[in-house]
Amino acid sequence: MTNEPYDLRKVLKELKEMPGQYHETNLEIDPHAELSGVYRYIGAGGTIKRPTQEGPTMMFNTIKGFPETRILTGIMASRKRVGKILGHDYRTLGHLLKDAVNHPVKPVKISRDEAPAQEVVHLSTDPDFDIRKLVAAPTNTEYDAGPYITMGLVYGSSPDKSISDVTIHRMVLEDEDTIGIYIMPGGRHIGHFQEEYEKLNEPMPITINIGLDPAISIGATFEPPTTPLGYNELWAAGSLRNEPVQLVDSITVDEVGIARSEFILEGEILPHERIREDINTNTGHAMPEFPGYNGDANPALHVIKVKAVTHRKDRPIMQTTLGPSEEHVSMAGIPTEASILNLVDKAIPGKVLNVYNPPAGGGKLMTIMQIHKEGSADEGIQRQAALLAFSAFKELKTVILVDEDVDIFDMNDVMWTVNTRFQANQDIMVLEGMRNHPLDPSETPEYSPGRIRFKGMSSKLVLDGTVPFDLKSQFERAAFKDVENWQKYLED
Known part of the structure; x- marks a missing residue:
């Protein structure tokens, strides 16, 4: 298998060897609404109407009306x-x-x-x-x-x-x-x-x-x-x-x-x-x-x-794929992260450690940026990084800036930052009259009379949750002891 060129079937062979990543069924499924309705519960995630969850990719082997075809969904969900x-x-x-x-x-x-x-x-x-x-x-x-x-x-x-x-x-x-x-x-x-x-x-x-x-x-x-x-x-x-x-x-x-x-x-x-x-x-x-x-x-x-x-x-x-699922977040969000990193690495190298476009924005509308400040001369660089992100991807609507001790993949950690390292009267930037994604239903003149002239225009938001460099010592997280081999306490 290792010498075969990559294609979908080679990837599925590999996934079948990974516990919890692949599931197939021979039960007949109707491709009209039923298939998506079922996978919504099993593994769609993203901004799908709740209840939903992260789950395996799903192969449906018996498709009503299509006896010779299988349908796969959620491989990137x-x-x-x-x-x-x-x-x-x-x-x-x-x-x-x-x-x-x-x-x-x-x-x-x-x-x-x-x-x-x-x-x-x-x-x-x-x-x-x-x-x-x-x-x-x-x-x-x-x-x-x-x-x-x-x-x-x-x-x-x-x-x-x-x-x-x-x-x-x-x-x-x-x-x-x-x-x-x-x-x-x-x-x-x-x-x-x-x-x-x-x-x-x-x-x-x-x-x-x-x-x-x-x-x-x-x-x-x-x-x-x-x-x-x-x-x-x-x-x-x-x-x-x-x-x-x-x-x-x-x-x-x-x-x-x-x-x-x-x-x-x-x-x-x-x-x-x-x-x-x-x-x-x-x-x-x-x-x-x-x-x-x-x-x-x-x-x-x-x-x-x-x-x-x-x-x-x-x-x-x-x-x-299901439109609002986690799969869209993977396909749209990860390349957007790469685009943002590509631009900030050229303009302000070393200052943005990582970027994450979470499911809350469908992979397109929101990004979380992890900022590294080395000294007082870097104060403010985080907001320039946000502006670069908007330049890299015009459909981006919200940027949240956090320090390097924050896990950008944990929304609890991100929102903890907003609640403990953020003051709304000074840490919000709003940029009006900019172009955004036309599928955002809030971007209409009716939604914001006098502010939005044409559908697809938007205000952009930056939440700066980074600690001012001269105050870093006042915002150190509680230090717990580092314990090696902690996993042994979970063993029988």
Whole structure:
């Protein structure tokens, strides 16, 4: 197994050897709302409506309506499990990803005969072709706009093929060969390429790659400025594994797919065409998003026409995630930590020891920064670090600053800091009129009349819980004796 290239199946073999990290069931499950409803209790975590918990990744082997497909969810719904998957301390995964970006390993192309993802081919010209019967895309709730691909990695390139990139989007199956894709305005490279194609009035060839090594899924969620236009996030994924991601030429479009995927959908984003997201359900909802609320159905999604579906022949695995789950925190939060560390290490090296984007912010809206002050000259550097964090990631809304004796992964410790090393009249910074994530429902003119001009604008918050350097001696934690071999007292 050690000589096999990494893919989802290799990772699952490894997880099965780790107690408590993997569970599968042969009981039949309905992909319409039931599967997500079940996993909510077992291991979703994040900002899912309570009750929920951290639990194993879950493989559902018997899917109603899809006898040949399995569905996997939650493989990254635990930061500690992500650490195990990547062979790294979960507390410093941000540092690991930062280093991966700075030491890229570029993909390689293999032949179609070598690509497991193309073992079975379904063409749109087949008389019975229907993506809704070929792709076991679940709905998260009974009110979703339709079945969603939530873990599909879109691969696309500029019209001249000089640069390429990958991005995860929410995509809803609309009819037998049509997918609606939400491309968030501003900055993501797939959106930039699509705009170039639209100016040329040409369709943009893409592949949608499903069922991937988590190193690829996490590596693919970087954003500018960490990975500027021209940087393909698959380079970072290759670095995480110290082996190149394998690509393969598509069968029906002029683009490549990830060769060791479970599924590849080949298609084109049509120019100047849009579709209402909930055209089939009229619920007004899209699907649950990372802030924990149902996203509003978008009136004008971009349109993908699917030309082919290819997959592995041995019970391919449909990979899915619950929008507000801990899995989103891993995919969005850890690369954001890396982006922040990358910027602060260049601007104020040695002053930010670690960064954590907790589930409370869905991985995007909140970060906790651990600050190191060496002398009085460093006083104030912590607030500059917060401003750098906002620069590194525009969707960040709240920064909490703590000292190096605080465990940033323990929210009790973080809130203890806010309660004992913080005064609201002097340790709060509020930055108004800034751009943030459009899925935060509080960012509307109606919510804050006169303060928010357009949807997606926000106030940013800094809570400075660091002790002034000249007062450090007054804030030393109670010292307990260090005891070696304390574990022996737990033995029988």
